[in-house]
Structures are given as structure tokens and as C-alpha cells.
Amino acid sequence: MSEGRMWEFYEEMNEIVYVADTDSHELVYMNRRAREVFGVGSVEELQGRKCHELLYGSLAPCALCSNRRLRPGFFLEEARHNPTLNRRFALKQTVLEEEGRRLRFELAVDLGAGEQSDRDYEANAVMVNEGLRVSMSAYAPEESIAILLEYLGQALKSERIYIFEETDDETLNNTYEWCANDVAPQRESLQNVPLEVVEPWYRCFRKGENVIIKDLESLREEEPVMYGYLKPQNIRSVVVSPLTSEGKIIGFYGVDNPPERFLGNITALFQILGHFMVSLLHRRNHVKKLEALCFQDQLTGIGNRHAMNEYISSLQPERSVGILFCDVMGLKKANDTMGHREGDKLLIRASECLKSQFGDHALFRVGGDEFLALCAGIGEKELGERIEALKAAMGRENANMAIGCVWRPDSRADIDRLITEADDLMYEDKRAWYGRS
Numbered sequence: 428m429s430e431g432r433m434w435e436f437y438e439e440m441n442e443i444v445y446v447a448d449t450d451s452h453e454l455v456y457m458n459r460r461a462r463e464v465f466g467v468g469s470v471e472e473l474q475g476r477k478c479h480e481l482l483y484g485s486l487a488p489c490a491l492c493s494n495r496r497l498r499p500g501f502f503l504e505e506a507r508h509n510p511t512l513n514r515r516f517a518l519k520q521t522v523l524e525e526e527g528r529r530l531r532f533e534l535a536v537d538l539g540a541g542e543q544s545d546r547d548y549e550a551n552a553v554m555v556n557e558g559l560r561v562s563m564s565a566y567a568p569e570e571s572i573a574i575l576l577e578y579l580g581q582a583l584k585s586e587r588i589y590i591f592e593e594t595d596d597e598t599l600n601n602t603y604e605w606c607a608n609d610v611a612p613q614r615e616s617l618q619n620v621p622l623e624v625v626e627p628w629y630r631c632f633r634k635g636e637n638v639i640i641k642d643l644e645s646l647r648e649e650e651p652v653m654y655g656y657l658k659p660q661n662i663r664s665v666v667v668s669p670l671t672s673e674g675k676i677i678g679f680y681g682v683d684n685p686p687e688r689f690l691g692n693i694t695a696l697f698q699i700l701g702h703f704m705v706s707l708l709h710r711r712n713h714v715k716k717l718e719a720l721c722f723q724d725q726l727t728g729i730g731n732r733h734a735m736n737e738y739i740s741s742l743q744p745e746r747s748v749g750i751l752f753c754d755v756m757g758l759k760k761a762n763d764t765m766g767h768r769e770g771d772k773l774l775i776r777a778s779e780c781l782k783s784q785f786g787d788h789a790l791f792r793v794g795g796d797e798f799l800a801l802c803a804g805i806g807e808k809e810l811g812e813r814i815e816a817l818k819a820a821m822g823r824e825n826a827n828m829a830i831g832c833v834w835r836p837d838s839r840a841d842i843d844r845l846i847t848e849a850d851d852l853m854y855e856d857k858r859a860w861y862g863r864s
Contacts (some may be wrong), residue, residue, distance in 0.1 A: 434458070443516070443535040447478040448528055449494045454478050455530060464512065469542070484511045484581065484608045490574040491561060494531060497522035506538065509550075510581035514538070521636065558582075558700060568711040574603040575704070583693065584612045585685040587660075590670070594677040597622050599678065613660050624656055626677075632669035632676050637694040640665045641687070666690060668697035670705050680704060724772060724792040727778035735791040739842050742803055748838045749810040751800035752849035753781065754829040754857055758796040776826035784817040798828070800844065807834045829857035 434456045437444040443464060447458040454473040457465070465481055467473060479485045479492070493503055503520045516535040523530045562575035572590070580588040589604040601617035622629070627650055628638045636836055641648065641664050646654040657665065660683070667681035680701070682693060722734035730738070742748065755777045762770035774796070781790055781798055788802040802810060814832060831853030833845050 437534075440534075443537070445478065445482070445533055445535075446523075447531045447533075449497070449522060449531050449779055450529065452477045452479060452488055454481065454735070461535075480608055482511065483509065484610075485577065486606055486608055486610075490565075490570065490577045494522070497531065499524055508582075510578075510584070512588075515585050557602070559703060562703075562707070568707050568714060572603055572704070572707050572711070573605070575700075575707070576603055579682070580607060582606040583682055583685045583689055585682045585684040585689075587613070588681070589614070590680045590708075591617075591620070591682075592670075592680065592708070593622070594619070599625065602678075610859065611661075620656070624652055627653060628679065629668055629669075632671075632679065635666045637666065637697060639690055639694060641690060643689045664690065666693045666697065668701050669692065670701055670708070672705050672709070679704070708844060727775055727792055729782070729798070730789065730791040731777055732791065732793055735789075735793060735801070738789045738791075738801060742801075742838045742842065744839045746804045747806065747834070747836050748842070749800075749802035749807070750833045750842075750845050750849045751785065751802070751810075751814070752831040752846065752853040753777070753798040753800070754853055755796040755798070756827040756829060756857070756860060773826060776824045777821070777828055780817060780820040780824055780826055780828075783820050784813045797847075799849075801842075803838070805834075810834050827860070829860055831856060 434444075434446065437456075437458045440458055441460055443461040444456075444458040445454060445461050447454050454476050456470060456475060457467060462468070462470075467481070473481075477488075479487065479489050483489055489509070493505075496503055497520055499519060501521060504518065505520075506515060506517050508515045515538045517538055518536075519534045521532050523532050548716050558575055558578050562571040565571040565574055572859045576588050578591070579585075587604060587610055588609045590602050591599045594598055596619075599617075599619075599620040599622060601614045604612060606612050606613045623762050631638050638647070643654065643657055643662050643664065646657070664685065664687070665681055665683050666685065667679050669676050669680045670680060680697065682697075685693060722730060722737065724731045755774060758770055758773055761773050774792075778790070778792070778798065781800060785800045785802065788800055788805070791799045791801070794801045805813075810832065814830060831849040831851065833849040833852070835845065
């Protein structure tokens with residue numbers, strides 16, 4: 428049956444119906460009602476258009492996308508607010524399998540504007556409650572932050588919303604951002620921003636105040652440095668609020684170019700949500716520390732066996748791979764004659780040698796005195812040159828290692844078998860080393 432015939436049943440329904448490919452997010456079908464609501468003239472006009480762009484005005488797939496939770500034969504039901512239409516819908520969603528494709532089918536019943544009207548959206552309680560609700564639907568703090576920013580950006584009808592965090596070297600990094608459709612992301616270009624650029628904002632933050640700039644041009648003469656940072660981002664107006672932890676400013680978050688009627692309301696909203704935002708950042712840091720304990724060798728700072736297994740599972744079979752298996756020579760003697768502190772220092776020196784030559788690849792401590800480097804995409808000649816440089820570094824640092832090396836033009840072979848092969852070659856080098864000593 429053709430796709431056109433397949434969807435005929437839904438064409439004249441009064442409810443909104445749409446179908447999208449779950450992999451590409453491209454729209455396959457919208458019924459008449461959906462096309463009217465979203466301003467689409469015909470089904471043919473949907474070709475190449477993404478569901479998140481047309482339905483939610485978002486460049487990226489929705490943070491709340493339920494595709495992963497959908498199963499054939501079962502309907503997922505939920506109520507959700509659509510900030511593009513400023514209306515709330517009861518949604519029925521499932522996934523269909525058709526000619527090798529997985530198609531998301533969604534039927535939306537309009538529940539009306541109700542408490543989601545423009546007027547009520549200026550009430551902080553509604554936005555706070557809804558923002559907390561949608562963000563807490565995610566398990567991971569990183570995802571919760573992304574969902575909250577997306578919700579706020581859409582609800583405030585702004586162009587961009589973001590978080591800046593302070594670093595140890597007195598700069599600021601743009602760590603998170605959400606951008607409206609057709610708004611260019613700025614995050615990559617806003618790293619290591621000197622704190623003095625936003626010092627005028629920090630003066631307000633220290634007094635417990637937010638910053639509202641209704642017209643950026645007012646800064647051209649008064650704050651030329653800040654103006655120079657903000658103007659290239661196409662900012663016309665901005666509201667920023669501090670993020671504080673235990674009385675210390677750790678960064679700020681802000682919104683660019685919201686409608687003028689929201690400007691005054693945003694400051695109170697941000698003060699309330701700022702505490703929740705900080706708690707999410709703390710939770711994220713805690714999760715990262717736990718992940719470091721699970722996947723990082725605490726002495727050397729490189730990956731452990733758990734990290735190695737995770738990395739191996741992500742290797743792309745078509746890419747070349749170089750495997751380096753290393754054994755630190757003289758560790759037992761150092762431990763026995765000078766103590767374990769000196770043995771630890773030897774292990775650290777050896778790992779630093781590896782980092783100096785292979786730090787852009789995956790490094791792991793896989794045993795008490797054994798290290799492994801997995802080098803995806805490296806050429807055979809480059810691998811040999813780096814090994815020679817590693818040997819020179821080992822000589823300078825008095826951290827000798829026996830080395831076994833294997834290279835393959837692709838990663839289709841059993842990686843565990845290649846590691847064993849490199850391990851065998853390392854033992855040959857080890858025997859030769861002891862023979863020379």
C-alpha cells in the first residue's frame with residue numbers, strides 16, 4: 428500500500444495527525460488539520476522538513492523527544508504544551524514499521540489555551556512549575572539542563588538562552604545553550620571569555636541584582652568592550668542573572684532578544700529558577716566525579732579497564748587502529764627497595780611519557796604495571812614515529828617500558844585478539860630488555 432493511501436483515513440479528522448521518520452526526524456505526512464494549524468499548503472511541501480523545526484521551532488531534535496520510548500502496537504499518552512502555538516495538547520504516540528523504516532505516528536487533541544495563554548505565561552508560578560516538571564522528567568542532569576533551557580527559550584519566545592560558568596583561570600565558558608530556529612549557535616566561539624568583559628554585570632550581581640539591557644545600542648559608548656562581544660551575536664536586548672553557590676558567584680545565565688513585554692518578568696523568574704539551575708550543575712559535577720571513579724585510574728588520571736571496554740565498543744570498524752601495550756620496567760624493584768611512594772612516582776612518569784606522545788588517543792591502565800594505548804585512525808608510519816618519540820621521552824624521564832605494537836588498516840578484526848597479540852610482542856621486548864641489562 429502506498430503511503431498516500433495509508434494515511435487517507437486520517438486526512439479529514441479534526442485532530443492533528445502527523446507522521447515522521449524516527450531516524451531522520453523528517454516529516455512524512457500531516458493531515459489537513461495539521462497543515463492548517465502549522466501553515467503547510469500540501470503534503471508535498473513537507474519533503475525534507477524536520478518535525479522539531481516545524482512543530483516546535485527548534486533547530487535540534489526536542490530534548491523531550493519520546494522516540495526511544497515508543498514501541499509498535501503500544502500507545503504512549505501524555506499532555507504537553509506547544510510553545511509555538513501556545514496551546515496544550517493531549518498526545519497519543521506510537522511507532523509503525525513500514526518497509527524497513529520506523530515511523531513515529533502522533534495524534535494531538537487540542538486542550539485549548541487554558542492556563543497557557545500569553546497573559547498567564549507572564550505569571551512566574553506557571554512557568555516555574557512547568558519548567559521544573561519538564562526538566563525533572565530526565566534522568567541525567569545534563570539532559571535536565573538541556574530540557575529546561577529549551578523549555579524556557581520557547582516559552583519566553585526568545586532567540587537564545589545559555590549558561591556561562593567560571594573556570595579556575597578567571598575566565599568564563601559558555602557551557603550550555605539553546606537556540607531558536609534560524610538562530611546561529613554561539614557556544615563554540617564563547618570559550619575562555621575574560622571575566623573583565625562582564626565586570627559591569629558582576630557589579631550588579633554582587634548587589635543581588637539582575638541585568639536588563641533593553642537596547643544594546645545604549646552600551647556602545649558606555650561599555651565598548653562588552654558591546655564588542657555582544658553585537659556580533661546579533662543581540663538587541665538581553666537579561667542575565669547570576670548563578671551563586673554558597674554565597675559565591677559561579678557564573679550566570681541569560682536570554683537574548685525576548686519580546687519586550689517579558690523583560691521585567693524574566694528577572695524575577697530567573698532569580699527563582701537560578702537556585703534550581705545551580706543544583707542541576709552541582710548534580711552534574713557529582714555524576715562526573717562518580718564517573719571518574721568508575722572509569723579513571725586514580726593514580727595516573729588515564730582510563731581504567733571499564734573505560735577501555737566502553738571505548739572498544741565505540742570503535743568504528745572502517746578506521747585504522749594502532750595498539751600499544753606497555754609494561755613499566757623495574758616497578759617491583761622500586762617498590763621493594765625504595766617504597767611504594769617511589770613506585771607510584773615511576774608509574775606516573777611512565778604515564779606522562781605516554782600522554783606526551785599519545786595523549787590525543789585513548790590511554791588506559793590495564794594492570795598494576797601495564798598501560799594500553801588504542802589509537803583509532805592513526806597511520807602505520809605515524810604510529811612508528813610516535814613510538815620512537817615515546818622511547819626518547821622514557822629515556823629523559825628514567826621511566827623505561829617494554830613495548831608491543833600492532834597496527835591494522837581497519838578495526839574489523841577482534842580487538843581483544845589484537846590486544847593479546849600486542850601483549851605477546853611486549854613480552855618479547857621485555858625479555859630482550861632483561862637480556863641487555
